[in-house]
Amino acid sequence: MYDEVLVTILAYNEEKKISEVLIELTKKFKNILVVDNNSEDSTRKKIKNFPVFLIKHKYNLGKSESMKTALEFAKIKKFKYLAFMDADGQHKTDDLEKICQKIYKNRSEIIIGYRKNLSLLNLKKRIGTIILQKVFSFFYQKKLFDIQSGLRIFKLSIEPKIYWYSSGITHYFADAEITCNAVKNKCDIDQIPIETLSSEEYKGMNIVQGLYLMIMIMYWRFIR
Amino acid sequence: MIIKLILSILSIIFSLIMIYITQINYKRKILNKVNYLLWISVWIIIIAVSIRPEFIDNYFLTKYETDIFYILSIISIITLVILYYFSLMKINILEKKINSLLRAESLKEILDKLKDK
Numbered sequence: 001m002y003d004e005v006l007v008t009i010l011a012y013n014e015e016k017k018i019s020e021v022l023i024e025l026t027k028k029f030k031n032i033l034v035v036d037n038n039s040e041d042s043t044r045k046k047i048k049n050f051p052v053f054l055i056k057h058k059y060n061l062g063k064s065e066s067m068k069t070a071l072e073f074a075k076i077k078k079f080k081y082l083a084f085m086d087a088d089g090q091h092k093t094d095d096l097e098k099i100c101q102k103i104y105k106n107r108s109e110i111i112i113g114y115r116k117n118l119s120l121l122n123l124k125k126r127i128g129t130i131i132l133q134k135v136f137s138f139f140y141q142k143k144l145f146d147i148q149s150g151l152r153i154f155k156l157s158i159e160p161k162i163y164w165y166s167s168g169i170t171h172y173f174a175d176a177e178i179t180c181n182a183v184k185n186k187c188d189i190d191q192i193p194i195e196t197l198s199s200e201e202y203k204g205m206n207i208v209q210g211l212y213l214m215i216m217i218m219y220w221r222f223i224r
Numbered sequence: 225m226i227i228k229l230i231l232s233i234l235s236i237i238f239s240l241i242m243i244y245i246t247q248i249n250y251k252r253k254i255l256n257k258v259n260y261l262l263w264i265s266v267w268i269i270i271i272a273v274s275i276r277p278e279f280i281d282n283y284f285l286t287k288y289e290t291d292i293f294y295i296l297s298i299i300s301i302i303t304l305v306i307l308y309y310f311s312l313m314k315i316n317i318l319e320k321k322i323n324s325l326l327r328a329e330s331l332k333e334i335l336d337k338l339k340d341k
Binding site: 053054055056057058059061065068069072073076167 | 319320323326327329330331333334335338
């Protein structure tokens with residue numbers, strides 16, 4: 001049941017999918033934390049039906065801050081690993097299990113799931129993902145397929161090396177910042193392929209945010 | 225000439241509105257007395273300059289042999305950048321504090337619940 005792993009789901013207005021996700025997760029994982037960002041729908045009501053830890057933010061603090069809340073909780077409860085998964089059902093529990101098994105078996109400190117079939121994404125998102133991947137490879141000299149993937153696990157012992165400062169509710173840079181910090185600080189990083197959902201269901205970034213992220217990738221590499 | 229007149233009128237109207245807003249903010253205690261007097265003086269100076277721009281123009285032209293608009297544009301840009309920088313810093317610090325507070329509160333809530341169990 002992966003006793004040392006805390007699986008975290010970051011939720012904001014996810015009433016449609018959250019029950020489905022939690023039904024699957026509770027079958028395989030014992031320690032599940034849901035950080036609710038002050039959802040305005042019935043998300044919180046639905047979460048209460050499951051045996052999970054629930055942390056409620058009084059305001060929507062965004063993904064990055066919710067991840068920090070999860071990190072603090074994991075440290076207080078002395079978990080060894082912290083895993084993140086999206087609440088909108090775009091990740092499969094089987095894939096999460098795969099990355100957990102892998103981190104248990106080998107010596108990796110952080111494992112990231114990458115979308116193996118990018119062709120299911122629409123053209124704009126596919127091009128964006130490929131450009132980001134190329135920019136990342138160029139500046140960090142490491143080939144990672146999906147630096148922003150929301151499905152990931154890491155050892156809590158590497159927290160000082162990967163700690164992120166991104167914040168805000170308009171963009172989702174924390175995942176990318178963690179990846180960049182992990183590579184920059186020479187963490188033992190691994191990646192495994194995961195299923196990709198169709199682009200209609202995938203909430204992504206717009207072009208301006210993509211460009212901003214590219215600048216931040218350079219900033220994290222050379223300035224911070 | 226007409227453009228100068230229109231610009232003067234616009235800046236006077238803008239300054240009067242700003243005096244009104246400053247007054248409201250002072251009454252709401254958002255601004256303290258020093259801030260209030262400082263901002264009121266700024267708007268009054270702008271009104272004075274808008275009414276008699278040639279006064280300042282003559283002063284700079286005779287004393288420093290420089291065009292007032294050249295000096296003003298440089299000073300304005302520097303002031304704007306400095307103000308923007310400090311505002312941004314203040315917002316970031318406040319955002320950080322609020323986020324930490326809210327996160328600590330949420331964590332405390334769940335840890336208390338777990339203790340009770």
